[in-house]
């Protein structure tokens with residue numbers, strides 16, 4: 121395979137809401153997709169969630185039942201990274217912890233055979249150069265492709281080359297994002313939080329702090345931003361949608377790098393995460409979804 125060839129073979133590591141969303145949009149765009157989780161069981165569960173999402177799309181008239189079947193036919197679930205050997209692009213979307221992401225990128229550099237394959241991270245905040253530097257000569261093929269949740273709905277992808285990324289790799293990734301996925305990318309700097317989270321996270325943390333200090337109710341905070349600023353959802357509901365563990369992980373990375381008080385995670389956020397109340401995905405977070 122060469123670096124000039126269009127990307128048809130995609131791998132996704134991590135079948136959570138982001139990984140499943142990236143796999144879904146890639147398969148809908150006609151790519152052959154392998155989704156890898158820590159076990160076959162978890163990979164199958166991720167595939168099941170994608171199937172359900174496609175069925176919702178059929179119900180809403182976004183795609184036909186035949187298109188949903190064809191999309192599922194292009195998706196394969198696996199419990200082994202070895203099944204990514206022939207991929208041209210792999211996007212890692214595992215938990216927002218540097219150690220976990222370094223392990224995955226290191227393993228990808230071992231198993232993915234094509235020397236031109238792009239190794240991308242969907243990290244929300246971890247500097248891409250740290251992931252690239254961990255894989256030696258393949259660092260030129262490592263970049264950030266940061267999608268937004270829900271992936272099938274939001275058109276933005278942040279494209280984040282590191283100091284080590286080859287320009288040809290960035291351009292090939294951009295072509296894939298625009299021409300294949302039909303998304304609207306922006307170029308983002310390789311600093312903690314890139315562009316969007318460097319702006320979004322302090323806003324979310326301020327809302328959580330306001331609630332924690334008893335200054336306003338959750339409903340009034342969210343209503344204020346929805347009705348007063350035309351945001352599609354308020355900051356507390358959005359935090360629950362993103363996942364409080366992810367919000368905390370991104371805040372910690374931003375705070376470590378910048379040492380600015382506005383990135384410091386409020387105690388309420390830390391306690392909810394310790395309690396396993398991670399937001400919509402666990403049924404409890406800042407709100408109760410039971």
Ligand code: CAA
Nearest residue numbers: 173180244267268269270272273274317352353358362366
């Ligand atoms: N998959 C596919 N489609 C979906 C979907 C999903 N998971 N969730 C919603 N949709 C679609 C619906 O089908 C619907 O489409 P139509 O109107 O064409 O039928 C549309 O989105 C609106 O959905 P709903 O009517 O069910 O609900 P809503 O109007 O309340 O919208 C929302 C829900 C799309 C989530 C909207 O509230 C929204 O955009 N919220 C903001 C989300 C946001 O800011 N995300 C960024 C998070 S930051 C991040 O991801 C990065 C990070 O690193 C932390």
